[in-house]
Amino acid sequence: MKRTLALALVCVLVMLAAGSAFAATTDVDTSGMKLTEDKITFTFWWPYIQDLQLGNLADPSEADVFKWLEEQTNIHIDWIIPPAGAMTESYTLLFAADSMPDIVYSAKSDGYMYAGGPEAAVEDGYFLRLNELMDQLAPNYTALLASNERIAKDCATDSGLRWGFYFIYSNENGKGANYGPCIRQDYLDKLNLDIPVTYDDWHTVLTAFKDELNVESPLYIEKYGNSRYSEWSAGYGVGRDFYQDQGVAKYGPIEDGYGEYLAMMAQWYSEGLIYTDFALDSDSDSLRLPGRIAAWCDNATCAGSNYYLTRGATDEDFNLVGTPIPVQQVGDMAHLRIKDTIVNQYILSVSTDCEEPEIAVRWIDNFYNPEYNNIFNYGVRENESYVENEDGTLSWGPLIMANQDGLTVTQARMRFTMSNAPLENYRRVMGSWNETQLFSQQQWLKSQDDGVISDKLTMSAEEGERQAAIMADIRLFVEEESAKMIMGTSSYTFETFRERINSMNIAEAIEIEQTALDRYNAR
Secondary structure, three states: OOOOOOOOOOOOOOOOOOOOOOOOOOOOOOOOOOOOOOOEEEEEEOOOOHHHHHOOOOOHHHOHHHHHHHHHHOEEEEEEOOOOOOHHHHHHHHOOOOOOOOEEEEEHHHOEOOOOOHHHHHHOOOEOOOHHHHHHHOHHHHHHHHHOHHHHHHOOOOOOOOOOEEEEEOOOOOEOOOEEEEEEHHHHHHHOOOOOOEHHHHHHHHHHHHHHHOOOOOEOOOOOOOOOOOOOOHHHOOOOOEEEEOOEEEEHHHOHHHHHHHHHHHHHHHOOOEOOOHHHOOOOHHHHOOOOOOEEEEEHHHOEOHHHHHOOOOOOOOOEEEOOOOEOOOOOOOOOOOOOEOEEEEEEEEEOOOOOHHHHHHHHHHHHOOOOHHHHHHOOOEOOOEEEOOOOOEEEOHHHHOOOOOOOHHHHHHHHOOOOOOEEOOHHHHOOOOHHHHHHHHHHOOOOOOOOOOOOOOOOHHHHHHHHHHHHHHHHHHHHHHHHHHHOOOOOOHHHHHHHHHOOOHHHHHHHHHHHHHHHHHO
16 A cells, blocks of 8 residues: 655754753743644654553553643644554554554564565655655754764664654663563572573573472463563574574574474473463463472563562562573573663554654654653652652652652653653663662673674665565464474474475575665674
């Protein structure tokens, strides 16, 4: 489907210094935020998880920050929040509907990306080209791009197309690893076992959990037989999808290491060490809270003893801790994990169906205004949602860190701040971490991220559409057969599995990936 674009543009550009310190107060002049005399409503697709993030809020409009933003801008948001468990499908269906929401949240690693990539999404007429609109109406965002080459590189495609507003970390070093393998520390303590490092260590620990503590299925993996950032296979030197080895693009499932990984996981599964129905993508809380599983990949904010207890964990000793990404031998280095970044993967795009694109761009640009940044990061309630430290910096306050209504930090930060601020001071998150959460991050940082292909890599519309056509069938086949090979129900050996993938034009897809990777590295 092709859509036609027609935009009338005016020119305004205000430059801001990238290193400007953000004011340590939320008492700011908001007189310039009003965007329209008559209230305008935008529809906005954003996959919040109701229980995990919103708690008992009907939608983000009931949260402090979005109430404040509506008052200041005169823009109301009708939130389109897909059902939990159907978010990827909901995103895909946006492009088959008669009309698109005005603003759409995308995130490549989470599966929210147009099949042909951003160039194709614009060329096919779903999202607006925003270069001119940003230059003229988004002075705060364009100032960030102009101030930092790393940011500018990651916020546009190879052709220079700006198709959305990327979420950016305001602190100089961005965000380090905040996700990775975790294990029940209280179970380790009961058996006097150390945190596992190698795959053999993991086998020993998981076996002990099952045999001595009667844990039903010690390890939980995702439905494709791995984890989001390939943490479980990283020790074999392979990713679950495309990855790079010293600048060479590779597709993990056809590499020898992937076969070795599947063989190990099949052994573990046959021994009852892996959750039986992992391929069904089950509700993991129903497994975690009663202790039916004991190890999985999780966020740093979920480590420690508090998070899952507030969600209903039945064991008062519950204590989750991050572990190093497993390797084959002590001293080995894994090269795949969540990537350190200054530019996040999250993007806000304006659809071609938006009737007021200029106002939408101006509305989004408010999130990047340093005058308002503390409000989005810390909220509007002094000494409640935030407190001022002796050095003038801010930290989350008791409404978030010690919520009396039983909200988790994740739920409270959504209610009183922005859960993910488009210009985020990540120190607000790390400053809220307890010792176990900080320790968990250090475990994940023992690995490197140089095997990860940047999610900012882009393709031309033609490349994206061709690769999408090739990879749709391959990824479905790999997901289904990887799971079956682990469960011992596949009719394929690894060699015939690899032969099948090779017959599906994977070599062409790898070549496309390599071409795009080379362009990205040369930006």
